[in-house]
Amino acid sequence: MKNIWTIAKREYDNYFASPLAYVIAAGLLFLLGGIFLIILQGSIQQAIFGGGTPVDIGFINQWFYYLLLWTVPALTMRLISDENRTGTLELLLTAPVRDFELVIGKWLGSFLYILSVIGVSFIFAIVANYLAEPGIDQVKMMSSYLGLILIAGALLALGTGISALFNNQIAAFFVTLALFIVLWLLIGIPASFFPSNPAIGDVFRYLQIGNHYESTFNAGVLYLSDVIYFLSLIAIGLFTGVTAVDSRRWR
Amino acid sequence: MIRVTDLTKDYGPRRALHSLSFEARQGEIIGFLGPNGAGKTTTMRILTGYMPPTSGEAIVAGYNVMEESIEVRKRVGYLPETVPLYNEMVVQDFLKFMAELRHIPNPEESVADALNMVGMTERAKGYIGNLSKGMRQRIGLAQALIHRPEVLILDEPSIGLDPGQVVELRKIIREIGRERTVLLSTHILSEAQQICDRVIIINKGKIVVEDTPENLQARLVGGERVVLRVRGDAAELSAKIEQVKGVQRLKSNPDGSLEFEYLPGHDVRPEVAKIITNGGYEMLEMKTLSLSLEDIFLELTKEQVVTPKKKRRL
Known part of the structure; x- marks a missing residue:
């Protein structure tokens, strides 16, 4: 277990050793700041006169989730593929580190990075809360952030798993991105082909990421099935990673 | 201590190792010699738990590399041939990372010791990416030594070093080899002759001969x-x-x-x-x-060498 933390810590520090992490964090926060501006404009009246409904911070996290689909592949692409390419994997796997510790450590490192960015974006919620009266719906905000954290964890786990399959980070990037686009958009399309059999349609709809966030977590409604959905994605991603690392060793 | 019995490794249809057997005792420096593709790196990777053998058994530091891989890896220091290092890391941070992975109680102290041993203390705060080939090699060695392993496995440790560094490296290896087991591969024969207690020549995945450098010279060449x-x-x-x-x-x-x-x-x-x-x-x-070890080597691995260069005698 200590190894997981050691690897995660190195990975986290490593993000800040390259400009990529700063560029992604700055880009994310800049775009989300723009969304926040729009929200603020909408609540000027509230800020002046008070009353009305609470400010909906969910709109920002909705966008955060869209942006994650495009940035997570860049964050995870080199996690394991680069270790493979440069041969440092040999160094790690001849040290007393188990395969799952390596993969979970890598994932945890990237997860901590995204958590830091999510932490910074929390400023939006705090500002909105104090700027307008009656502030924001805090329960809804909590649920929205919880959902966002689960989405980030799931996407990062899938990206980590795919990274382990490749030697080349660009290949890992595009495969990860393609998977995310499928999970985000494309997998919902077949659902409309089965109008007579809603059960099949439901299967496809269940696989779509947005259906587990947009109208549930982000609307302040928690379903166990949504939590299970994200936890299973995390499990699938990490399992893929461990299997890929393991298979390299046994080839 | 290393004991290898009937070690065989197949890469798909190609057999890289043909039931290799040898032994290395504590305090012994074993030189692994052979042309490219003879199976040196494969053997080392099996001994360090990086890949499993197809069949056969390998006991390193008293543990089976297949069944107790983690125990073996705790006790082995390994310098891979390509010296993989994280270029974007600072030297001492990297060594501390490796020390932490090995659960050394006093990482900072061990890092300082290891750096001192390979003579890289003054570059401790530099980036690995800025180091020369020879310096990388030394950091790779520091990484392999950091936990004071019982068994040290070095894959072509002197490649890319300048002559001064080679002498230094040999001194370090001989020092370590006094109480630990060292297995090193090389194709520089004079190196094997100088530092190894015993030489194992392998070719096409088979042991061709195994003896002390002196005996080899006397026995084979006559x-x-x-x-x-x-x-x-x-x-x-x-x-x-x-x-x-x-x-x-x-x-x-x-x-x-x-x-x-x-x-x-x-x-x-x-x-x-x-x-x-x-x-x-x-x-x-x-x-x-x-006749030098070089001649013996060429003689023994003849089929492998495509066009043996004729030495000019005059």
């Missing part, structure tokens, strides 16, 4: 090689010399000189000289060359 240069009919002379008892492997070189070997203790030179003078030949030169 003896001295004589190069002879005369003015006159070399073919006729060659036939005469062949008659002399003790002369072996007589051949004529393209440059007109004759070359033969004799076993130690059967010095045939006086007799050969007599033939030359009696036959009226003019002797230009007669010199002995002792």
Whole structure:
């Protein structure tokens, strides 16, 4: 277990050793700041006169989730593929580190990075809360952030798993991105082909990421099935990673 | 301690190791010699738990590499051939990372010790990416030594080092080899000759020979090689010399000189000289060359070497 933390810590520090992490964090926060501006404009009246409904911070996290689909592949692409390419994997796997510790450590490192960015974006919620009266719906905000954290964890786990399959980070990037686009958009399309059999349609709809966030977590409604959905994605991603690392060793 | 029994490894249809067996005791430095693709790196990767053998058994530091891989890895220090390091990391951070992975109680202290051992203390705060090849090699060695392993496995440790660094490296290895087991691969024969207690020559995944460097030289080569240069009919002379008892492997070189070997203790030179003078030949030169490990190596791994370069004797 200590190894997981050691690897995660190195990975986290490593993000800040390259400009990529700063560029992604700055880009994310800049775009989300723009969304926040729009929200603020909408609540000027509230800020002046008070009353009305609470400010909906969910709109920002909705966008955060869209942006994650495009940035997570860049964050995870080199996690394991680069270790493979440069041969440092040999160094790690001849040290007393188990395969799952390596993969979970890598994932945890990237997860901590995204958590830091999510932490910074929390400023939006705090500002909105104090700027307008009656502030924001805090329960809804909590649920929205919880959902966002689960989405980030799931996407990062899938990206980590795919990274382990490749030697080349660009290949890992595009495969990860393609998977995310499928999970985000494309997998919902077949659902409309089965109008007579809603059960099949439901299967496809269940696989779509947005259906587990947009109208549930982000609307302040928690379903166990949504939590299970994200936890299973995390499990699938990490399992893929461990299997890929393991298979390299046994080839 | 390393004990390898019938180790076999297949890469798909290609057999990289053919039931290899050898042993290395504590305090012994073993040199692993062989041409490229002989199976040196494969053997080392199996011993370090990076990949499993297809069949056979390997015991390292008292543990089976298959069943107790983690225990083996705790006790082995390994320098891979390519010296993989994280270029974007600072030297001391990298070593601390490796020390933490190995659960060393006092990481900072061990890092300082390891850096001191390889003489890289003054570069501790520099980035690995800025180091020269030789310095990377030394950081790789520091990483392998950081947990004071019982068994040290070094894959071509002296490649890319300048002569001064090679001397230094050999000193470090000999120091370590005093109480630990060291297995190192090389294709620099003089290196094996200088630092190893025992040499294992492998070719095409099989052990060709295993002995001390001195014995190898004495046993295999046998003896001295004589190069002879005369003015006159070399073919006729060659036939005469062949008659002399003790002369072996007589051949004529393209440059007109004759070359033969004799076993130690059967010095045939006086007799050969007599033939030359009696036959009226003019002797230009007669010199002995002792066979080096290099020659043995070429001899033993002959099929592998595509075009053995003819050494110019004159």
